Amino acid sequence: MKVRSRFAPSPTGSLHIGNVRSGLFAWLFARHHGGVFILRIDDTDRERSSKESLEEQLDDLRWLGMDWDEGPPDPAYFQTNRVERHRAAALTLLREGKAYPCYCSAEELDAKRKQAEREHRRPVYDRKCRNLDFPSDLALPDKAAGRNYTIRFKAPLDGETVLEDLVKGRMVFQNADLDDWIIIRSDGSPIYNFASVLDDADLRITHIVRGDDHVPNTPRQIQMFKALGFEPPAFAHLPQVLGPDGSPLSKRHGATSVVAYREGGYFPEAMLNYLARLGWSHGDQEIFSKDELIQFFDFADCGKSAGVFNPEKLLWLNFHYLKERPVAQLAREVTPFIEKRGWPIPGDDAWLEKMVATLHERAKTLDELAEFASFYLKDDITIDAKAAAKFLKPEIAAPLRTLAAEIDSIEGEFSAAAVQQVFERVLAKFNFKLGQLAQPVRVAITGGTVSPGIYEVIEVLGKHRTVERLNSAVKLTEQRA
RNA sequence: GGUCCCAUCGUCUAGUGGUUAGGACACCGGCCUCUCACGUCGGGAACGCGGGUUCGACUCCCGCUGGGAUCACCA
Numbered sequence: 001m002k003v004r005s006r007f008a009p010s011p012t013g014s015l016h017i018g019n020v021r022s023g024l025f026a027w028l029f030a031r032h033h034g035g036v037f038i039l040r041i042d043d044t045d046r047e048r049s050s051k052e053s054l055e056e057q058l059d060d061l062r063w064l065g066m067d068w069d070e071g072p073p074d075p076a077y078f079q080t081n082r083v084e085r086h087r088a089a090a091l092t093l094l095r096e097g098k099a100y101p102c103y104c105s106a107e108e109l110d111a112k113r114k115q116a117e118r119e120h121r122r123p124v125y126d127r128k129c130r131n132l133d134f135p136s137d138l139a140l141p142d143k144a145a146g147r148n149y150t151i152r153f154k155a156p157l158d159g160e161t162v163l164e165d166l167v168k169g170r171m172v173f174q175n176a177d178l179d180d181w182i183i184i185r186s187d188g189s190p191i192y193n194f195a196s197v198l199d200d201a202d203l204r205i206t207h208i209v210r211g212d213d214h215v216p217n218t219p220r221q222i223q224m225f226k227a228l229g230f231e232p233p234a235f236a237h238l239p240q241v242l243g244p245d246g247s248p249l250s251k252r253h254g255a256t257s258v259v260a261y262r263e264g265g266y267f268p269e270a271m272l273n274y275l276a277r278l279g280w281s282h283g284d285q286e287i288f289s290k291d292e293l294i295q296f297f298d299f300a301d302c303g304k305s306a307g308v309f310n311p312e313k314l315l316w317l318n319f320h321y322l323k324e325r326p327v328a329q330l331a332r333e334v335t336p337f338i339e340k341r342g343w344p345i346p347g348d349d350a351w352l353e354k355m356v357a358t359l360h361e362r363a364k365t366l367d368e369l370a371e372f373a374s375f376y377l378k379d380d381i382t383i384d385a386k387a388a389a390k391f392l393k394p395e396i397a398a399p400l401r402t403l404a405a406e407i408d409s410i411e412g413e414f415s416a417a418a419v420q421q422v423f424e425r426v427l428a429k430f431n432f433k434l435g436q437l438a439q440p441v442r443v444a445i446t447g448g449t450v451s452p453g454i455y456e457v458i459e460v461l462g463k464h465r466t467v468e469r470l471n472s473a474v475k476l477t478e479q480r481a
Numbered sequence: 482g483g484u485c486c487c488a489u490c491g492u493c494u495a496g497u498g499g500u501u502a503g504g505a506c507a508c509c510g511g512c513c514u515c516u517c518a519c520g521u522c523g524g525g526a527a528c529g530c531g532g533g534u535u536c537g538a539c540u541c542c543c544g545c546u547g548g549g550a551u552c553a554c555c556a
Contacts, residue, residue: 185554216551284504361519438515450517
């Protein structure tokens with residue numbers, strides 16, 4: 001049987017790191033087995049669902065390369081479009097005696113629950129309405145029509161429900177511990193747990209891959225698959241992704257959405273690689289291409305315990321992918337991050353590539369790369385006060401002036417090698433060591449004490465801009481004198 | 482509280498009865514060096530506790546402790 005797995009996000013906000021990880025594993029599993037990956041939109045929470053969230057999440061998925069074989073924009077893959085199917089199935093269950101109407105009010109139920117908690121009893125539905133007689137042609141709830149009841153699933157009272165989980169192993173649940181849950185609300189709408197089972201069944205999902213927070217619901221769902229006449233699919237429940245403090249990853253842990261990293265200048269390769277290695281491993285290997293991930297992925301290699309999201313390792317992976325990226329590609333990719341800052345690019349593509357090359361092994365993200373390029377792009381650089389105080393002292397004015405003149409007189413190709421020759425002459429003339437001149441020059445032309453090699457910086461900056469900056473630095477030293 | 486799950490360096494993990502318990506991130510130090518990085522060499526750092534089983538337990542079993550998930554007319 002062909003593998004069919006799915007990812008079913010709710011478009012109620014940004015796509016969460018922990019969430020996509022489950023989706024990624026479902027995707028990897030499908031691709032590994034040459035199966036079908038399905039994207040279903042669980043948008044039944046109309047209050048919080050939005051078109052914007054949906055588009056953003058789809059963009060995230062496309063960015064990560066998690067392509068789907070079935071799903072949006074096909075309307076059949078939106079849960080809200082299936083409520084009639086859900087209701088019809090509930091009605092069938094009712095007719096078959098596998099479900100029944102419950103006339104208990106929400107308030108009544110709530111009171112009982114609280115009472116049970118006070119008395120340290122299990123806060124489950126007492127099945128008060130289970131054996132009530134009801135007309136064989138009873139219609140589904142409809143508040144407007146005065147049919148103000150809910151429909152409950154008539155769950156088995158004894159026996160056990162077994163979950164053979166692909167990552168967690170065998171779990172046995174006593175049916176006596178499970179209650180008769182509501183499948184249709186008093187307003188006639190289906191409950192997620194019910195809708196979800198029906199959707200998975202109709203979609204012929206063979207493997208449900210999701211977070212292990214769904215485990216407690218699974219025995220009920222297995223029972224529902226059977227009640228509906230379907231063979232339950234296989235399940236793979238993945239452990240949670242936690243924040244540094246050990247609590248489930250949430251907004252207060254900082255950036256936890258895919259879009260935050262996408263916009264933060266991270267590469268999809270890094271994100272994919274990081275997410276895959278969080279909870280899954282393949283020996284000692286750390287770096288995986290997408291194809292390797294697909295080739296090696298197996299639930300048997302997934303850990304059973306929750307993992308802490310480590311932004312620093314993600315950053316390291318991103319750096320790895322950045323280092324091995326061709327400069328031309330990087331130049332293209334960093335452009336939006338420069339434009340975002342409103343900075344000009346004072347040169348052609350070849351120049352931009354040269355610039356990027358000098359920053360290549362110093363920036364860890366595209367965003368950082370853009371930030372570090374500041375002094376190449378803007379002419380109104382700000383000289384760091386502390387750096388100026390330390391390196392732009394009056395006695396450096398003469399060497400700087402000489403250097404400026406020498407650089408200005410370079411004929412022919414303005415290359416790092418040519419610049420180096422000039423430096424050597426000036427160094428000899430003033431009997432300086434390279435460090436004594438390089439740091440002041442660095443401060444003069446970049447505004448700070450940290451930059452790529454001074455010769456290459458000057459080459460990229462060009463003769464004119466270098467000389468100008470050196471001269472204004474000379475003025476600065478004179479002002480300080 | 483009920484049900485269920487989990488437990489190797491700070492973090493991600495390898496390990497499936499016999500290993501100096503391995504790798505990676507982070508951290509610390511050396512080298513390289515015009516600064517910062519990169520690179521490179523090296524270092525510290527873990528099997529939660531207690532019982533079994535066994536010639537031998539990180540590995541198997543039980544208990545404890547600790548952590549977590551979930552108990553809605555939310556998804």
